[in-house]
Amino acid sequence: xxxxxxxxxxxxxxxxxxxxxxRFMNHIDQFALSLVSNRSKELMKSINLECRKINIKVDTDxxxxxxxxxxxxxxxxxxxxxxxxxxxxxxxKAKVSLGNRGGFVHSKPEYRFEEWLNHVLEIYHxxxxxxxxxxxxxxxxxxxxxxxxxxxxxxxxxxxxSVDVRDVFRIFRPEKQLMFAVGILHxxxxxxxxxxxxxxxxxxxxxxxYNIRRRDGTVATIxxxxxxxxxxxxxxxxxxxIDQFALSLVSKRSKELVKSIDIECISVNIKVDSGILIQILIxxxxxxxxxxxxxxxxxxxxxxxxxKSKVSLENRQGFVHSKPEYRFEEWLNHAFEIYHxxxxxxxxxxxxxxxxxxxxxxxxxCSTLIILxxxxxxQIQEYSRTFRPEKRLIFGVKEFLGxxxxxxxxxxxxxxVQNLDEIYYNFMPELILDDLLMMNSRIIRIYFxxxxxxxxxxxxxxxHWLAGSNPRLRYIELESLKSYYPQAEAILKGIKxxxxxxxxxxxxxxFRAARIKNVEFLGxYNIRREDGTIATIxxxxxRCFxxxxxxxxxxxxxxxxxxxxxxQFMNHIDQFALSLVSNRSKELVKSIDIxxxxxxxxxxxxxxxxxxxxHDTIxxxxxxxxxxxxxxxxxxxKSKVSFGNRQGFEHSKPEYRFEEWLNHALELYHQxxxxxxxxxxxxxxxxxxxxxxxxVSTLIILEADDEPRVLEYYRYFRPEKDxxxxxxxxxxxxxxxxxxxxxxxxxxGxYNIRRRDGTVATVSFNExxxxx
Amino acid sequence: xxxxxxxxxxxxxxxxxxxxxxxxxxxxxxxFTISEHAVKLSKTLWDLITNLGLTAENxxxxxxxxxxxxxxxxxxxxQFCERHxxxxxxxxxxxxxxxxxxxxxxxxxxxxxxxELFQLILATNYLDIQKLMDYCCRVIGDMAKDxxxxxxxxxxxxxxxxxxxxxxxxxxxxxxxSG
Numbered sequence: 012x013x014x015x016x017x018x019x020x021x022x023x024x025x026x027x028x029x030x031x032x033x034r035f036m037n038h039i040d041q042f043a044l045s046l047v048s049n050r051s052k053e054l055m056k057s058i059n060l061e062c063r064k065i066n067i068k069v070d071t072d073x074x075x076x077x078x079x080x081x082x083x084x085x086x087x088x089x090x091x092x093x094x095x096x097x098x099x100x101x102x103x104k105a106k107v108s109l110g111n112r113g114g115f116v117h118s119k120p121e122y123r124f125e126e127w128l129n130h131v132l133e134i135y136h137x138x139x140x141x142x143x144x145x146x147x148x149x150x151x152x153x154x155x156x157x158x159x160x161x162x163x164x165x166x167x168x169x170x171x172x173s174v175d176v177r178d179v180f181r182i183f184r185p186e187k188q189l190m191f192a193v194g195i196l197h198x199x200x201x202x203x204x205x206x207x208x209x210x211x212x213x214x215x216x217x218x219x220x221y222n223i224r225r226r227d228g229t230v231a232t233i234x235x236x237x238x239x240x241x242x243x244x245x246x247x248x249x250x251x252x253i254d255q256f257a258l259s260l261v262s263k264r265s266k267e268l269v270k271s272i273d274i275e276c277i278s279v280n281i282k283v284d285s286g287i288l289i290q291i292l293i294x295x296x297x298x299x300x301x302x303x304x305x306x307x308x309x310x311x312x313x314x315x316x317x318x319k320s321k322v323s324l325e326n327r328q329g330f331v332h333s334k335p336e337y338r339f340e341e342w343l344n345h346a347f348e349i350y351h352x353x354x355x356x357x358x359x360x361x362x363x364x365x366x367x368x369x370x371x372x373x374x375x376x377c378s379t380l381i382i383l384x385x386x387x388x389x390q391i392q393e394y395s396r397t398f399r400p401e402k403r404l405i406f407g408v409k410e411f412l413g414x415x416x417x418x419x420x421x422x423x424x425x426x427x428v429q430n431l432d433e434i435y436y437n438f439m440p441e442l443i444l445d446d447l448l449m450m451n452s453r454i455i456r457i458y459f460x461x462x463x464x465x466x467x468x469x470x471x472x473x474x475h476w477l478a479g480s481n482p483r484l485r486y487i488e489l490e491s492l493k494s495y496y497p498q499a500e501a502i503l504k505g506i507k508x509x510x511x512x513x514x515x516x517x518x519x520x521x522f523r524a525a526r527i528k529n530v531e532f533l534g535x536y537n538i539r540r541e542d543g544t545i546a547t548i549x550x551x552x553x554r555c556f557x558x559x560x561x562x563x564x565x566x567x568x569x570x571x572x573x574x575x576x577x578x579q580f581m582n583h584i585d586q587f588a589l590s591l592v593s594n595r596s597k598e599l600v601k602s603i604d605i606x607x608x609x610x611x612x613x614x615x616x617x618x619x620x621x622x623x624x625x626h627d628t629i630x631x632x633x634x635x636x637x638x639x640x641x642x643x644x645x646x647x648x649k650s651k652v653s654f655g656n657r658q659g660f661e662h663s664k665p666e667y668r669f670e671e672w673l674n675h676a677l678e679l680y681h682q683x684x685x686x687x688x689x690x691x692x693x694x695x696x697x698x699x700x701x702x703x704x705x706x707v708s709t710l711i712i713l714e715a716d717d718e719p720r721v722l723e724y725y726r727y728f729r730p731e732k733d734x735x736x737x738x739x740x741x742x743x744x745x746x747x748x749x750x751x752x753x754x755x756x757x758x759x760g761x762y763n764i765r766r767r768d769g770t771v772a773t774v775s776f777n778e779x780x781x782x783x
Numbered sequence: 784x785x786x787x788x789x790x791x792x793x794x795x796x797x798x799x800x801x802x803x804x805x806x807x808x809x810x811x812x813x814x815f816t817i818s819e820h821a822v823k824l825s826k827t828l829w830d831l832i833t834n835l836g837l838t839a840e841n842x843x844x845x846x847x848x849x850x851x852x853x854x855x856x857x858x859x860x861x862q863f864c865e866r867h868x869x870x871x872x873x874x875x876x877x878x879x880x881x882x883x884x885x886x887x888x889x890x891x892x893x894x895x896x897x898x899e900l901f902q903l904i905l906a907t908n909y910l911d912i913q914k915l916m917d918y919c920c921r922v923i924g925d926m927a928k929d930x931x932x933x934x935x936x937x938x939x940x941x942x943x944x945x946x947x948x949x950x951x952x953x954x955x956x957x958x959x960x961s962g
Contacts, residue, residue, distance in 0.1 A: 353884050430891075430894075523934055523937060563897060563937060563938060563940025564923065564939050565901055566939035567940075567941055567942075570905070572908065573904050573916060576916065576920035577924045579924070580925070581928075582928065585927035585929075589932070592935050592936045592939075593936070593942065593943055593944050594947065660929075
């Protein structure tokens with residue numbers, strides 16, 4: 012356009028060229044055009060321009076960011092919330108820029124910050140904001156909240172220590188995701204990154220975080236990943252158990268977030284001692300406890316709201332917390348919800364509670380009730396009636412002596428007649444035949460003071476059993492303080508029996524299948540009922556055992572459809588255990604088409620096969636692989652099989668060496684090749700390890716002490732896709748990065764490789780990115 | 784169990800509410816009555832009833848013989864069907880169906896010996912009762928929890944490979960039907 016030239020009258024052009032003109036413009040010019048007038052704005056809208064996302068960033072200035080594939084328009088408002096009297100002025104000045112290029116400054120008389128935001132949403136046809144990023148907070152968060160409707164993500168980049176996370180999130184309520192994390196301390200960063208990798212989260216980039224601490228001691232870390240929104244869940248998965256629990260207490264949303272990662276625990280229990288405790292057994296020996304000193308302390312208000320709980324993990328000091336709306340029962344339900352449990356596993360009463368009826372109302376059901384010191388059977392009966400344990404009742408009455416058996420018989424019968432998996436009765440004053448015949452549970456252990464005519468009573472009991480009494484009984488163990496070792500000859504007089512040795516495999520199997528532990532079988536006598544059921548009677552010092560073998564289920568004879576369903580109901584580790592039983596069971600599990608994500612080998616102090624599933628990993632670890640020079644890969648090698656946090660089992664198969672275990676896993680989960688071989692510590696004979704599998708996609712060599720070693724391993728294993736390895740950091744390499752203008756990458760150590768022409772390249776890995 | 788034909792063993796409250804009743808005779812001649820809603824849970828029985836053209840008027844006069852299921856299992860099945868006859872239909876699971884809590888009543892019902900459970904599954908499979916099949920399978924699947932392979936062999940009565948091989952050999956060595 013020359014000077015004096017009349018204007019182009021753009022808007023008078025026919026629609027098609029007009030739209031084409033606008034399409035040819037840069038994003039920032041299109042945006043500038045949209046600000047000229049309402050008609051120009053409508054024109055822009057009519058072209059149906061799209062941006063990827065619209066976000067707000069709150070830093071020293073507030074800015075609206077319009078994200079396109081190839082750049083971001085940023086409208087920055089220095090005057091928003093600068094004045095208390097007029098926090099959102101009209102005619103507010105916006106600095107508009109695209110990427111690093113200069114843009115323009117503009118204001119519109121009728122536009123406040125909110126109108127700018129609506130303008131942006133309107134022209135790019137967005138109904139809502141994508142994300143709000145806080146780097147600093149604003150003086151008036153509530154009025155800021157009113158400037159936009161719903162949005163998906165709230166990211167808080169720098170936490171301010173004095174601000175309660177919960178309050179901020181109450182104001183904003185993002186629709187999809189809240190990005191903040193609890194419990195990751197800065198100094199633990201490296202460990203956390205390691206654990207993220209360990210969990211297979213290799214795409215997570217942890218870029219430091221910010222700790223905030225509430226008055227109750229809860230620590231939250233707010234952290235961000237530049238590009239990936241799923242960092243939150245990964246971070247929560249990597250937190251300490253106590254921090255996950257603390258996070259779940261922050262707000263309803265944080266509770267939902269913690270719930271969403273599906274943390275499992277072994278059991279939720281209650282212990283009644285000087286105070287009452289909720290015990291969450293997370294993994295073997297990892298116990299999270301919430302202790303309540305104020306429960307049932309006041310008669311008027313036995314279960315107060317806002318009750319204080321001391322939360323600790325493995326006896327280490329944790330934090331004290333209370334929630335206004337939480338009584339003891341809400342805490343308990345909270346634990347159930349977080350750990351996805353529907354019922355209490357165990358109630359252990361070391362002391363007794365003043366009001367058991369109101370305590371009973373705090374939970375729906377429990378599996379095991381343990382009462383250590385009851386004053387008498389009446390009390391046990393009352394507890395048992397009130398709590399109705401579903402599986403086990405274990406109790407001890409203070410003393411044998413001074414109690415008249417005839418007066419407590421009715422109470423004892425009511426206890427013994429229960430249809431439970433197990434009853435353990437400590438300190439019964441006197442055992443009589445009716446007690447034995449009354450028993451309806453599968454496993455019964457009784458420690459009693461005396462029995463009149465003990466041998467004759469056992470003789471009569473066996474006769475009743477032969478005639479069909481006690482159909483549910485599988486195992487009974489009797490131990491008497493006064494009536495010593497009963498004589499087998501007297502008990503079995505006139506009863507057909509046969510002797511069994513202590514090595515008799517069938518009897519040992521029956522013990523094992525009934526899961527009778529802590530009992531030494533010293534041989535015994537088999538008796539047989541008319542229906543073919545066999546029972547073994549055994550005597551061990553003062554104890555007398557009677558075990559009735561439940562016949563096995565004949566699983567493989569079930570119809571195929573039922574078999575499939577049964578296996579699908581099992582855990583991965585149980586499916587794996589079943590596959591190891593026999594070839595037929597292996598074929599059966601294979602036929603279900605269970606898929607795992609990948610199968611890896613980890614070489615550390617011991618070698619292990621890791622079978623990864625979406626939520627957990629089966630690990631088969633072999634301590635004896637390459638331990639002997641003569642026989643580096645022995646057959647019948649012992650494998651410790653575990654699943655996530657849970658302890659699994661040890662197993663060996665006569666014909667299985669390490670390579671057969673590996674093939675078993677590959678075959679079972681229909682994998683054609685190994686996904687990854689990670690070498691932390693080299694094995695004595697890497698070449699023979701190579702022969703245990705055909706192909707591997709990725710080879711990871713960590714902590715290799717020199718480059719030739721890396722090359723050597725690479726030549727042995729020849730990974731199909733990736734080679735990842737680490738070497739020491741050196742200043743020359745860092746300089747090379749700087750001079751080549753690569754500024755955005757964090758160099759965390761790498762590896763120099765040299766071509767024949769002398770060119771040196773550095774290979775480095777930065778969580779997600781590898782670069783040369 | 785005493786055999787008293789024509790005397791219904793199952794007479795739970797819900798049965799009385801529903802006027803349409805059917806009679807089923809088990810393999811050992813026990814007679815059961817079952818309501819229409821309950822019997823619909825068994826695809827096999829309901830198909831049979833439909834094919835035989837049984838109606839409210841003639842149902843009780845035409846007992847349905849079920850020769851593959853004994854009285855003990857039939858009693859459990861009838862109890863189960865009466866209990867669950869008004870349950871909402873559940874979505875069909877296609878893949879892993881591990882995520883449901885077995886109700887306490889059903890857990891008690893299925894707290895039976897291995898052999899009984901085995902026979903019950905066969906009966907359930909024959910009568911095609913999906914929900915009971917799921918519950919039985921869940922109970923059996925749960926038996927595997929935290930067990931070693933050796934314990935699984937015992938619990939599930941799985942023969943060793945050597946035993947399987949021996950059985951296979953003896954089967955192939957034995958003369959066929961023609962001699």
